[in-house]
Amino acid sequence: MATPVLDKADAAPEPGFADSPYITVTFRVRRFNPEVSAEATWEDFQLEIDPKERVLDGLHKIKWELDGSLTFRRSCAHGICGSDAMRINGKNRLACKTLIKDINPAKPITIEPIKGLTVLKDLVVDMEPFFQAYRDVMPFLITNDTNEPTRERLQSAEDRARFDDTTKCILCAACTSSCPVFWNDGQYFGPAAIVNAHRFIFDSRDEAGEQRLEILNDRDGVWRCRTTFNCTDACPRGIEVTKAIQEVKRALITRRF
Numbered sequence: 639m640a641t642p643v644l645d646k647a648d649a650a651p652e653p654g655f656a657d658s659p660y661i662t663v664t665f666r667v668r669r670f671n672p673e674v675s676a677e678a679t680w681e682d683f684q685l686e687i688d689p690k691e692r693v694l695d696g697l698h699k700i701k702w703e704l705d706g707s708l709t710f711r712r713s714c715a716h717g718i719c720g721s722d723a724m725r726i727n728g729k730n731r732l733a734c735k736t737l738i739k740d741i742n743p744a745k746p747i748t749i750e751p752i753k754g755l756t757v758l759k760d761l762v763v764d765m766e767p768f769f770q771a772y773r774d775v776m777p778f779l780i781t782n783d784t785n786e787p788t789r790e791r792l793q794s795a796e797d798r799a800r801f802d803d804t805t806k807c808i809l810c811a812a813c814t815s816s817c818p819v820f821w822n823d824g825q826y827f828g829p830a831a832i833v834n835a836h837r838f839i840f841d842s843r844d845e846a847g848e849q850r851l852e853i854l855n856d857r858d859g860v861w862r863c864r865t866t867f868n869c870t871d872a873c874p875r876g877i878e879v880t881k882a883i884q885e886v887k888r889a890l891i892t893r894r895f
């Protein structure tokens with residue numbers, strides 16, 4: 639008797655393929671190359687990918703297997719360096735901290751550069767205005783000591799706790815580039831610079847709090863904040879950005895910090 643031929647669909651799956659985690663996902667990426675066109679365009683890429691992987695893994699797949707010209711920043715790939723903030727499905731996130739399964743892979747996933755900063759190419763923006771605002775608030779310890787101490791400057795646990803939240807900033811710009819005031823006027827210092835000023839204003843070892851407050855009392859300083867909370871929602875480090883801005887405003891009014 640002839641051996642019945644099994645239809646492929648009835649055949650036992652080959653080992654290792656029975657529970658393939660891969661799905662097909664569309665990455666819809668905003669492309670811009672000033673050497674080719676003055677206009678940005680959307681480009682779709684179909685990827686076979688495990689939804690438990692991150693958006694950054696998908697971007698790597700595109701760059702390494704489909705289109706080497708795709709341009710984006712990343713360094714640590716683990717939420718530490720702050721270099722891969724981008725707008726994913728309309729929200730600022732770190733590509734390396736965003737799992738594909740968490741952002742509805744059944745629909746195309748849109749990926750754009752963060753807003754409010756000049757796009758240089760694809761997902762890369764000019765971060766210089768952002769870092770200039772950071773430098774302007776003097777993000778380093780300043781003391782009036784004439785004699786440098788020979789040992790570390792001590793601080794109580796309570797004093798340390800006052801600025802603990804704002805030490806977590808990784809300068810990713812997700813907050814500043816989600817702020818409508820910053821979109822309208824790039825001169826505004828922006829949430830990240832204020833967060834980093836807060837980190838030193840409320841440090842009991844620092845002696846330049848008044849100077850930093852005066853810098854933020856400027857026309858483009860802390861009073862531009864309209865308390866929209868976009869910054870707090872966007873921060874991948876969970877920093878209470880709006881609260882920090884409010885504390886700086888209060889310090890400006892009371893001159894107590």
Ligand code: SF4
Pocket residue numbers: 720806807808809810811812813814829830833872873874875876877879
């Ligand atoms: S405060 Fe948060 S969102 Fe803003 S730059 Fe720092 S880590 Fe990024």
Ligand code: FES
Pocket residue numbers: 711712713714715716717718719720721722723732733734735
């Ligand atoms: S690559 Fe460093 S934070 Fe994402």
